[in-house]
Amino acid sequence: MAVYTDVSDEALSAFLADYDIGGLVAFRGIAEGVENSNFSLRTTTGDYILTLYEKRVDPLELPWFLGLMRHLAAAGLSCPLPVAGSDGEPLRELCGRPAAITTFLPGVWPRRIKLDHCRPLGAALARLHLAGRTYAPRRANTLGPTSWTRLLDLSLARPEAVEALSPGLGGTLRAALDAIVPAWPRDLPTGHIHADLFPDNVFFLGAHLSGLIDFYFACTDILAYDIAICLNAWCFEPDLSFNISRARTLLAGYESLRPLSAAERSALPVLSQGAAMRFTLTRLYDWINTPSGAMVTRKDPRDYLRRLRFHLAAGDERAYGL
Numbered sequence: 001m002a003v004y005t006d007v008s009d010e011a012l013s014a015f016l017a018d019y020d021i022g023g024l025v026a027f028r029g030i031a032e033g034v035e036n037s038n039f040s041l042r043t044t045t046g047d048y049i050l051t052l053y054e055k056r057v058d059p060l061e062l063p064w065f066l067g068l069m070r071h072l073a074a075a076g077l078s079c080p081l082p083v084a085g086s087d088g089e090p091l092r093e094l095c096g097r098p099a100a101i102t103t104f105l106p107g108v109w110p111r112r113i114k115l116d117h118c119r120p121l122g123a124a125l126a127r128l129h130l131a132g133r134t135y136a137p138r139r140a141n142t143l144g145p146t147s148w149t150r151l152l153d154l155s156l157a158r159p160e161a162v163e164a165l166s167p168g169l170g171g172t173l174r175a176a177l178d179a180i181v182p183a184w185p186r187d188l189p190t191g192h193i194h195a196d197l198f199p200d201n202v203f204f205l206g207a208h209l210s211g212l213i214d215f216y217f218a219c220t221d222i223l224a225y226d227i228a229i230c231l232n233a234w235c236f237e238p239d240l241s242f243n244i245s246r247a248r249t250l251l252a253g254y255e256s257l258r259p260l261s262a263a264e265r266s267a268l269p270v271l272s273q274g275a276a277m278r279f280t281l282t283r284l285y286d287w288i289n290t291p292s293g294a295m296v297t298r299k300d301p302r303d304y305l306r307r308l309r310f311h312l313a314a315g316d317e318r319a320y321g322l
């Protein structure tokens with residue numbers, strides 16, 4: 001569950017007075033999510049999401065994220081649109097946290113991934129990359145390859161906790177990092193990427209993809225790295241075997257709008273290794289450092305370690321159905 005900050009009715013009513021979105025009708029915390037506190041909000045003018053920014057988000061970067069969402073929504077991508085207060089400012093403060101209201105997107109995220117989800121997913125990712133081209137401000141990826149060694153070191157400051165989770169895990173990750181980081185591609189096309197397009201951030205209404213949410217890891221990085229993140233998040237079965245049909249379909253959806261270069265295709269194994277590494281490391285850090293009793297469900301780093309092993313063994317792009 002991710003509600004880190006309690007918001008009283010009084011505080012919320014005072015907060016809403018700075019908006020022109022009507023009076024409060026209903027308000028409740030949303031159990032899902034990891035990073036921020038989210039609340040669903042109904043006013044006399046409609047449904048909204050209230051987010052209080054908590055963990056990894058640097059408040060100074062919030063205008064970049066909110067600006068990107070506004071830009072993408074204006075370009076026709078279905079994503080939350082930040083709602084400005086009466087002074088024109090979407091970023092405000094509530095209960096001592098930076099806070100923003102965005103529009104509510106209809107739909108549900110797929111609890112069971114089907115092949116039918118993968119083509120619209122790939123197409124939506126390409127649409128995001130294309131629409132992002134005209135958003136000029138850039139944001140470096142703070143969770144990119146240059147951060148991984150430090151992230152691993154932070155977890156290994158408690159070697160017994162890492163070892164208890166999975167014997168030999170520290171050494172395995174260190175060896176994989178030593179292989180992945182020097183091989184990281186340098187000349188692939190870059191742009192704004194979502195960087196966390198997991199199933200819980202993609203909404204569907206039936207087979208129709210109704211929207212993308214949670215842009216708070218978005219950054220300017222290798223476009224194909226975003227595909228690699230999706231290959232990790234969408235193309236493994238619950239038993240962690242790789243579903244190549246999903247990968248092929250996802251890639252076909254993407255390439256229907258933005259064909260990949262030969263260099264991007266051949267970089268898919270290392271980019272997928274890096275994506276698996278990134279999520280193993282953040283999950284490992286959270287696993288070790290989330291206090292027991294915290295109102296958040298920790299995610300198991302070992303799921304991404306298994307994915308990492310698959311990608312390390314992938315010879316070339318044919319492993320992904322290309």
Ligand SMILES: Nc1ncnc2c1ncn2[C@@H]1O[C@H](COP(=O)(O)OP(=O)(O)O)[C@@H](O)[C@H]1O
Nearest residue numbers: 030032033034035036038049080103104105214
């Ligand atoms: N714009 C939105 N429209 C509808 N539901 C949303 C929206 N934004 C967030 N949610 C709901 O809140 C949940 C958590 O949001 P998310 O952005 O993933 O949180 P976090 O950043 O904490 O991981 C989502 O799974 C969804 O149920």
Ligand SMILES: N[C@@H](CCOP(=O)(O)O)C(=O)O
Nearest residue numbers: 033034035196198214279299
């Ligand atoms: N997708 C990440 C965790 C980030 O959580 P989100 O709710 O913001 O997507 C993971 O699965 O490790």
